[in-house]
Amino acid sequence: GTQHSRSSPTSDFLADSPNQPTINQTNSNVVDGINLDEIKEFAKAFKLRRLSLGLTQTQVGQALSITEGPAYSQSAICSALATQMYCAAQLASQHQAMFEKLDITPKSAQKIKPVLEMWMKEAEERYKSGQNHLTEFIGVEPSKKRKRRTSFTPQALELLNAHFERNTHPSGTEITALAHQLGYEREVIRIWFCNKRQALKNTVRMMSKGVA
């Protein structure tokens, strides 16, 4: 009845997880003999180590795709590896009953862990022996200069706000036109609308909270 009725190659991977995970009733969060807290800790630590090397998820992913093969492409890495692993562990530790809903099984995490650990260890080695070594290892330079924050003129803001009021999601054409008209880079205008939408959403959220 509740058996997995799929025939994708992925099923092999999930096959060995029983229908009901064995959940340890203690606070140690052990599922199927795997310590979720441990995995969670690892994921957290991994992020910290990544950040202290000044690396983005993307960079790690790209580097991994070089050393480990093309399976690690772009943003896939981020969601599939570090983040989901982290979330999975976190969720599982909070609500063990939710376990089955997670994107990554504890076993998966357990398997991936050593790969990440190994890679990170080497990256840190290189880092210690010189920034250029790390750069070489990564293949991409870790940090580029942040763009200088632009300040909009009041006039520009007025126009942007007026536009935003009519349409919070301007088309590409509109953005280009606005950028041209105002004399800012197109990307700057695009980002402005992103941030503006975000601000609006925050405001709405806050107001609804406040009323409630």
Added chain:
Amino acid sequence: GTQHSRSSPTSDFLADSPNQPTINQTNSNVVDGINLDEIKEFAKAFKLRRLSLGLTQTQVGQALSITEGPAYSQSAICSALATQMYCAAQLASQHQAMFEKLDITPKSAQKIKPVLEMWMKEAEERYKSGQNHLTEFIGVEPSKKRKRRTSFTPQALELLNAHFERNTHPSGTEITALAHQLGYEREVIRIWFCNKRQALKNTVRMMSKGVA
């Protein structure tokens, strides 16, 4: 003190905009720093260009509502844009006192101008490359506009994930049912499962590499 890094010729038009429109008493018809004569000229030229493409106002309006989004909806837009803009400029130049009664302010006109310019430019391009291209551009062009990204509620995600765990390939009926239950479009739910399967596949790919 701090100068801004913009260099737009157009932004100068908006230099200062007090609450009350500043009406220049000279013959140059400048209101709120916007040159109405210039707009009038633009509107005239736009009409000419439109006619030489053999297009009606309605057609332009409909096309704009497609490319620029619902903010420019209906044929009303067209008259609100092209015609009234033209009239506004014309009227304003004749009777500046009437200006405020118009549906379109000089500022609006100024803002809309580049959109129209852009659109017309593209239309003319298409026209040059063949009548059918123009027709295609004008007609019910398959929405170049990307659908707004929907964000799922945590509750919806929980249900979806639970379902996915049981069956990664829900049938059409199941998808419909889920969509109805959750109050999302069917297509949105369908895509969610596509993306989810993809994510799973990525994880599996990486793991097989990692284990090897």
Added chain:
DNA sequence: AGCATAAATAATAA
């Protein structure tokens, strides 16, 4: 120093 918000990054829907 702290605030407002532009830019950058991460997550993920299309």
Added chain:
DNA sequence: TTATTATTTATGCT
């Protein structure tokens, strides 16, 4: 694969 949303960071200004 692309592009949008969500979150985080950090900068220009007061």
